[in-house]
Structures are given as structure tokens and as C-alpha cells.
Amino acid sequence: MRIIKLDAIDSTNAYLKKLSVDGHVEDGLVVLAKFQTHGRGQMGTIWSSQEAKNLTFSVFKDVSFIPVNRHFYISIAVSLAMYEALNSLGLKGVKVKWPNDILSDNKKIAGILIENVIKMNVISGSVIGIGLNVNQTDFKDLPSASSLLLLTGYVQNLDEVLDVILRQLTVYFEYLKNEDYHNLKSKYVAQLFRKNKPSTFKSAEGLLFSGYIVGISEGGQLLIKVEDDVIKSFDFKEVVLMY
Known part of the structure; x- marks a missing residue:
């Protein structure tokens, strides 16, 4: 190079x-x-x-x-x-x-x-x-x-x-x-940080919620398991992992 x-x-x-x-x-x-x-x-x-x-x-x-x-x-x-x-x-x-x-x-x-x-x-x-x-x-x-x-x-x-x-x-x-x-x-x-660990997230609207990182979608969205074992996908502008 x-x-x-x-x-x-x-x-x-x-x-x-x-x-x-x-x-x-x-x-x-x-x-x-x-x-x-x-x-x-x-x-x-x-x-x-x-x-x-x-x-x-x-x-x-x-x-x-x-x-x-x-x-x-x-x-x-x-x-x-x-x-x-x-x-x-x-x-x-x-x-x-x-x-x-x-x-x-x-x-x-x-x-x-x-x-x-x-x-x-x-x-x-x-x-x-x-x-x-x-x-x-x-x-x-x-x-x-x-x-x-x-x-x-x-x-x-x-x-x-x-x-x-x-x-x-x-x-x-x-x-x-x-x-x-x-x-x-x-x-x-x-190698995802905090994968399968209870974590706190902040939405684009500033709301805090709890969930577990379980992976990523084919398009790179973060997959988070929230209440009732529902898995939601988020783009990087839509959620922040708080730590």
C-alpha cells in the first residue's frame, strides 16, 4: 500500500x-x-x-x-x-x-x-x-x-x-x-460489545429502555430483544447503547 x-x-x-x-x-x-x-x-x-x-x-x-x-x-x-x-x-x-x-x-x-x-x-x-x-x-x-x-x-x-x-x-x-x-x-x-447482556438503550426520542443485543440484521441494523421477547431492529441513528 x-x-x-x-x-x-x-x-x-x-x-x-x-x-x-x-x-x-x-x-x-x-x-x-x-x-x-x-x-x-x-x-x-x-x-x-x-x-x-x-x-x-x-x-x-x-x-x-x-x-x-x-x-x-x-x-x-x-x-x-x-x-x-x-x-x-x-x-x-x-x-x-x-x-x-x-x-x-x-x-x-x-x-x-x-x-x-x-x-x-x-x-x-x-x-x-x-x-x-x-x-x-x-x-x-x-x-x-x-x-x-x-x-x-x-x-x-x-x-x-x-x-x-x-x-x-x-x-x-x-x-x-x-x-x-x-x-x-x-x-x-x-465480538459485539454487551451481546446477550442486560443493557440500557436510549431511543432517538431520548427515551430509555432495557433489552439484550442479540445480533445484527443483513443490512447492519442492531437487533435488540425487548419486553415479551420481541426483537426489534434499529439503525445507528435510532438508538444509543448507554454504558
Whole structure:
């Protein structure tokens, strides 16, 4: 994979999307920044990261072979790649908090933002943004956040961590190319945070309710068992897991 390294940029996703529009992008191109001035997370949230202490990067993937109705499998593949990479780096209790936050020992250490380019009802490309807390130790006003350094006790080499992640991305995109959707979904559901545990959720209307995460639908919606063993499906904008 070719890697473009930048000192600072507004957003690696925005930079890579512009390259794709201009036609100057190839499959697997990585844009890595020491610092993002406007790093983004899901639903317009801000991804805050201290300069040169963490990994903030984006990868462009040609995903034209994936049907539009299976777009969530891109998120599944990236989440599982992060899961495997972090396990190999010695982290404990790694889980995927639906749809694609990565936790270790119940602390958030990574976030994923996937932006697909759809042309003529075909996903022509996917810009995969990843933010991973590596050597940062101060997370003011973010009590649920942590980093590899805090969780392992060791300062990590950023280039080496990036290499581990990129290798796993290659592995899991082979699953996608081979249309191994069943295996991908099974692996993802097995690593869901708080699966089959009593949990509290907040609806889009701000109402709290109790239930059990039991899996995901084919389209990536979260399946929650509520009262009377009724299973309801939710899009990621419709429900928040409270923890």
C-alpha cells in the first residue's frame, strides 16, 4: 500500500475523498496525518487526538464488487481487522461496539468512519477513516476513552501499529472479495460489545429502555430483544447503547 504522510490536515477522509474525485487515487492508498484540525467521527462528532501520539489515517478501497445492499459488510470487515490487529498487539477484552467503535476493557480506543462513493447504484469506492489512541495518556472530559499505552503499559511505535492494521485490512478485504458474508457476520456478531447482556438503550426520542443485543440484521441494523421477547431492529441513528 502506498502511504502519503502529512504533518497536519483538516481531515484525512476529506483529503482522500478529494483525491478520489480528481481521479488521483488507487486501491489501498493510505493518507496518514500527525494531526487533524477537523477529525470526524460518526454522526458528525469530532475525533479529538493529540498531535503525533496517535494514528489518524484513511484508506481508499475499490469496493465495486460489493452490492449496495451489502454495504455494511465493509464496516464489518474493517471492525474485524481492527479487532484482530489489537488482539495481536496484546490488548485484552477487545470488543466491537456497534456499529464500529472498538473497545478494550470497556474503554473506547478506536473509531471508524466509512464514507462510500456511490455511482449509478454501485459502490465505486470506500474511504475508510480510522482513529486509534496509541500513546496518548490524557483524555480530559472523556472518561470512557483509553489508549494502547494506558492499557498495555508500553509506548508503541506508530509505524509498526499501522503496519499491523493494514495487514489485517488486507486479510479481511479478501473475505469480502470471496463473498464470505456468512463468516464475516458470524465473526462480527461474536465480538459485539454487551451481546446477550442486560443493557440500557436510549431511543432517538431520548427515551430509555432495557433489552439484550442479540445480533445484527443483513443490512447492519442492531437487533435488540425487548419486553415479551420481541426483537426489534434499529439503525445507528435510532438508538444509543448507554454504558
